[in-house]
Amino acid sequence: MKTIVEVKNLVKKFPIGDGFFTALKGVNLIFTEGEFTGLVGPSGSGKTTLLNIIGTLDVPTDGDVIVLSKSVGNLSPKEAAQLRKEELGFIFQNYNLLPVYTVFENVEFPLLLLKMSAGERKQRVLETLEWVGLTDKVKSRPSQLSGGECQRVAIARAMVKRPRLVLADEPTANLDAANSHHILQTMEKLNRELKTTFIFATHDEKVIGYLHRIIRLADGKVVEDSSPLNSPKGDLKSESSQGTITNNNDLDSSPSGRLGGAL
């Protein structure tokens, strides 16, 4: 399998007062394409910090992170933005939807940056909203949606450009159990069928149950890296076998390609 992210001896220090706080103390990790992996650990263990550095939203103090063959420490702000624009998707705990825009527009936003034509954008957005089962909320505003629906919009927004890597920081923290399972199943399915790599930061047991690989952090260090033998939650399998997500644009035309309705 191809390496998508390589973390080498990563150290991250934050200035506090006169000194430093070391949030990551020499982390070494390799992520391969198609992983469904979680960074797990208590609050303050450095999960978000690591995720932000992988996502080029922050820079290493020492060591390096290679994302899609690019060393994040050496990227200019512009190159980093380019990498995020083309290859990365983000999902946040607080959804971070733009309140003045509709569901459609929120999901469309990343495609505007990619300078896609209007027709192509529309097709992509609708297709992606179908994956997350929100085709009936196209014109709604975020304030009119439930938390679970908001997070599904956020997933659609992260997925709409078909990124190779999705970084999700506590995506279920604000959701109840049912909604958490719902969005996890959605993401798991996207991972399986589009081969998109997912890296989570979480301490939610529900999320951990879905992970294919669990990386435990404590105090800025990796303390455990395991791949549980138990396969992902079974209840999705039967449903998802009804249809497949294809990674091309003719999804609309094939009724069997519908995933959204199944979820």
Added chain:
Amino acid sequence: MIQFLFKGLMRDKSRSLIPIIVVALGVIITVFLQSLLSGVIGDSIESTANFTTGHVKVMTRSYSENSSQLPNDLALLGVDTLKESLQKQFPEMTWAERIQFGGLLDAPDSSGHTRSQGNVSGMGIRLLNSTEEISRMNLGPTLVSGKFPSNPGEMLLSDELCRKMKLKPGDKVTLISSGMYGDMAMYNFTVSGTLHFGITMLDRGLMIADIEDVRSALYMENASGEILGFFTNARYDNKLAKEAAKSFNAQYVNSQDKFAPVMLPLSEMNDMGFLVAYSENVQGIIVTIFIIAMAIVLWNAGLLGGLRRYGEFGLRLAIGESKHEVYLTIVAESLLIGIVGSVIGVIVGLLISWYMQTVGWDISSMMKDSNFLMPSVMRAHISSTTYYIGFVPGIFSTVIGAMLAGIGIYKRQTANLFKELEG
């Protein structure tokens, strides 16, 4: 992308409406103040020009050096030819001879003895067979009783002095003054009308007579203390006035004659330089004040608005914009707001200015007995500047305000921008 941001701007009223209102208000005040100040200052300049200085004034050199003493012994001679050549050299101007003089008025009783006396400061202007000077000096509204002179020997007198001297229109008086050659001069006038200006200096003892009568009275045949020049149908323009004076004076630059004519622009007479300089700089002063004031307001509004938007900025950074791009869009948005606000502000400001130009504001009751030559109706004056001046603070202040507010993006770590929205 621009369309997308525009949509957001339209929908988020706190981002568009409030700044637009701030900008529009600032622009309205800017436009109005500019037109009002240029109107009021311009009107003061015009009053002074019409009454005493002209836009330019021609005198002899000696007269100009002692003009406060009204030295008619130093008056211009051969005024006919001089006026003709002035008309030829400056066809865009009109010319008016005037004589200023001082004297004593003597009112006789029926037996010819002195009944009362009073000091007058007199002006000889063209009064007969022409209303040009009457309307130029706006004498119409100041006439309290009687009528304007229609025959030689008639004159206008300050109403206050008339009352003091117990005179009324139709009464005869004798002017006692000194003639051009230093000898005593006496001349009989009939009061035809009385004037009230509301300006202490004038009401104390102004007398206005036809210039030919004054010439006869003071033995000033074809002479005149001053020739006033006015730009026809135009307000005072300091640059043009200075140019005219320069080209006129160049003809006499080598002359040693102290009676050679000299032309002065208004800005070099009667301490008018300050007012002229002020009127020339007033736009700059207003604009600077408003750019600074509005930029501070909009900067703070931008900071508040921006704070609410750090989540959006963070998201946009995550989606793949650089800080630089986000910053540019903030500035672009502010530019749009600045333009919209300025257009609204200029339109409304022009309407208010237009009202103040046509209707004006009568302040005569508020300034009884002032010491200045001030128009009694405050009027705005819309010039070409009025149309664009509002855009300067309107657009500059929004863009500067947004640029200052937007710096916050650079100050924050990208990862921290998301935290702003949490909790």
